[in-house]
């Protein structure tokens with residue numbers, strides 16, 4: 277092998293986990309560098325491929341605004357919009373799509389009450405192949421302007437040429453199988469064509485595990501296919517970590533559901549047990565420490581958007597009042613490392629880090645907030661997993677990157693190791709709430725003026 281002299285080390289292309297953020301207006305350009313941030317126009321640009329058709333899965337849409345972000349010569353290509361709107365909102369979307377003959381709408385069914393179509397994914401079909409983009413941002417201006425959002429852009433997946441499709445055969449790639457499974461859950465309709473496109477492209481180079489949720493009461497082998505039980509399965513199968521039982525788990529999100537009257541009902545039993553899974557057979561004799569990162573009222577008041585940011589942080593005081601125990605786990609939003617302490621977080625990320633803050637065992641970017649609706653809740657004595665919403669995210673595992681190391685290196689770790697570096701979206705160490713800190717609640721009144729001199733009276 278080549279010499280490992282100093283210049284070789286310095287020349288070695290640093291290998292980063294391909295997790296990006298969205299560009300933020302009015303912060304220093306160095307924090308919007310193309311190595312760390314991307315805009316919607318960049319994602320849809322013809323530099324990414326010669327677009328033939330696209331499918332946009334999301335929760336909120338501004339159709340004219342979205343179409344304007346495609347290159348001018350691509351705005352009449354077939355565009356499928358997968359949404360969860362019903363009744364009046366569905367009619368509004370149909371009206372908005374009316375002027376665009378290339379736009380088709382497909383309503384995802386929501387069989388269980390209070391479920392939402394939260395998944396945010398783009399399928400981009402080019403002449404040269406297929407690309408998958410998974411993000412946390414709605415397809416509206418405000419989500420791509422002054423917030424901290426996550427983006428994973430897949431490599432360009434080449435189309436199987438006729439002969440090597442037979443070679444690829446059943447092996448395919450786990451990512452392709454999981455994506456196909458997810459798309460099948462939508463049932464027959466315009467997604468038939470997109471399932472075909474997925475089947476025809478080689479996704480073996482994906483380097484992520486798909487982590488999705490679909491509504492239903494999942495039993496048997498389906499119990500481990502979705503939500504936190506899928507994560508438990510993946511970490512039990514691939515979590516080849518040494519002793520990391522003392523490593524803290526961090527959850528970061530933009531909303532919180534009703535989690536039960538105390539931590540033992542779901543948060544620190546079922547849910548944390550999945551996030552703390554590894555392939556070691558010894559069971560956990562104590563909970564790993566857990567940090568829950570959710571913006572304070574002060575985070576929102578001083579954010580670039582002011583209190584308006586709180587309109588995308590829908591945590592209600594009715595829900596909060598039932599779970600005061602969360603206060604023990606809360607920590608502030610802080611992202612000096614990426615110049616985004618004032619860019620209100622709408623991304624959702626989960627990770628497990630070493631106590632010395634130099635390593636991470638895994639990292640998740642997903643649409644899933646901290647809720648049973650998103651991650652699932654075990655029922656009937658653990659025999660079924662009940663999920664209300666569609667969610668989709670990606671799990672990054674060290675062994676999916678060509679590194680001999682068992683962990684990701686966090687940037688603080690200046691070691692010259694040739695391992696992969698993971699840029700977390702927030703600062704370490706996390707900053708626990710003080711006694712004066714309050715979690716943002718979107719249905720309370722706040723009279724201290726925000727950065728724009730406004731108050732919040734919902």
Ligand SMILES: O=C(O)c1cnc2c(S(=O)(=O)O)cccc2c1O
Nearest residue numbers: 335336393394412414587588589590
């Ligand atoms: O990104 C999403 O998927 C999503 C979902 N729901 C939201 C709500 S609400 O539907 O929960 O009232 C209120 C404000 C923002 C929201 C949001 O950004």
